[in-house]
Amino acid sequence: MSSQPWTSDRLKNIFTPGRDLKLLLEGRRAWQRQAVRHAVVLAAESDEMTLSLPEPPLPPPLLGQALEITVLDGQAPGPARRFAFASSILDELPAFPTPQGARPAVVVMFPRPQDMYSTSLRKARRYAVPPQSPLQLWLEGQRLNLLDISQKGLRFGNGETLAGLRPGDEMKLKLVIHDEPQKVNGRVAAVNPGPRGREISLELGILPLDAWTSLVEVLNELEQGAASQGNKT
Numbered sequence: 001m002s003s004q005p006w007t008s009d010r011l012k013n014i015f016t017p018g019r020d021l022k023l024l025l026e027g028r029r030a031w032q033r034q035a036v037r038h039a040v041v042l043a044a045e046s047d048e049m050t051l052s053l054p055e056p057p058l059p060p061p062l063l064g065q066a067l068e069i070t071v072l073d074g075q076a077p078g079p080a081r082r083f084a085f086a087s088s089i090l091d092e093l094p095a096f097p098t099p100q101g102a103r104p105a106v107v108v109m110f111p112r113p114q115d116m117y118s119t120s121l122r123k124a125r126r127y128a129v130p131p132q133s134p135l136q137l138w139l140e141g142q143r144l145n146l147l148d149i150s151q152k153g154l155r156f157g158n159g160e161t162l163a164g165l166r167p168g169d170e171m172k173l174k175l176v177i178h179d180e181p182q183k184v185n186g187r188v189a190a191v192n193p194g195p196r197g198r199e200i201s202l203e204l205g206i207l208p209l210d211a212w213t214s215l216v217e218v219l220n221e222l223e224q225g226a227a228s229q230g231n232k233t
Contacts, residue, residue: 006113014071015044015110022082022190023054024068036189036203038167042098042105049110050096052103056168062106065089069108070119084119085111126150127222134218136176144173145196151219153186153203157194165191165200173202175211177218182211 004010023037037054044050058065070084087109096105126148129135137146137156145157158165165171169188174181185205192199207215 006116008113011111011113011116012044014073015041015049017041017043019071021051022070024070025058025065036167039106042096042103044110047110048090049108050093050105051108052105054106062089062092067108068119069111082119083116085109085115085117087111126153126155127219129222133222134178138174138176138181139171147199149215149219151204151216153189153201155199155201157196157199162198162200165198167191171202175215177211177214180214182208182214184211 019041021039021041023039025037037056037058039051039054042050042052066086066088068084069087070082072080072082089106089108091107093105093107095102127150128148129146133146135146135149137144137154139162147155147157149155165188167188167190171186171188173184173186175184176182184207186202187205188200189203190201192201
């Protein structure tokens with residue numbers, strides 16, 4: 001639960017023009033956390049909100065597509081938390097006027113206080129990668145600072161390198177598991193500031209069977225290590 005109640009004024013303060021949002025496409029049974037879309041609030045009214053076209057693009061047709069619209073809220077005390085509400089695309093606008101010129105946009109519902117709920121973009125539990133871990137991440141001969149990993153994705157710090165990376169970019173990396181290099185493909189899900197430079201969240205593609213098996217074994221080891229540390233506290 002949020003330490004602050006959701007009110008109409010709080011929603012107006014959060015969903016302002018320029019606010020970055022992350023969108024998830026609704027699946028048939030549950031929210032499909034496969035490709036996170038990014039959009040920016042262009043305008044907000046009492047019952048509707050205009051957003052930039054989601055990137056990467058949504059599959060057509062846009063009209064009527066159900067979405068989970070999420071926002072990172074740093075107004076409450078403590079670490080910033082992500083909240084969401086469910087909506088759908090109500091309209092498509094080929095040329096919405098903005099200070100930078102007309103641009104295509106979509107219209108969604110503006111949330112009510114009772115619509116908001118806590119959420120997470122993570123698909124699976126992530127494990128911090130300790131220095132002694134048998135995992136290494138490499139890109140074209142450069143070792144990256146692997147921060148955490150799950151069966152679905154990973155996060156690495158890159159300092160000031162790879163400055164051109166943007167959400168949606170595809171990457172080809174080498175994941176070393178117990179000294180065995182494995183080629184992995186991924187898509188950038190998010191680029192965020194970190195204590196030592198930028199941090200890149202990457203959604204992993206389908207791994208070869210041997211790489212998948214080795215990764216699951218390492219994650220089980222990390223799970224056991226986390227449980228052991230928890231028992232000591």
